[in-house]
Amino acid sequence: METQHCPGFENNKSLRVHTCKCQKCGKENEIFSDELNKKHKCQGCGNELDVTKCDCCIP
Template identity: 60%
Template sequence: MADELTTPKHCPGFEANKGLKVFSCKCPNCGHANEIFSDEFDKPRKCSNCGTQIDFTKCVLDV
């Protein structure tokens, strides 16, 4: 009998990403809430609404 195919229970990469945290920060310019995952924390980010640079080190963890 041939090997049976199985359907994975999770998306590829699930195990590597299941411990990520979400940070939320309001733009200092327009007040729009922006989110970032903990693995992107060291990358420069701009507000998705107005384009102002956001310093996520001054933000709080969403719980």
């Protein structure tokens, strides 16, 4: 049996997944920690998420 690991897996180790609840429909969207400074749209309703208002992003 081969137990190979994907080389990219180690690089993603420090990444955290934040959960941002849509202010409009309440759907929880997963946002990676390195994408917090990008714009995100809710996967449920397409509303533009304001990640600065997410609990997840407040230090």
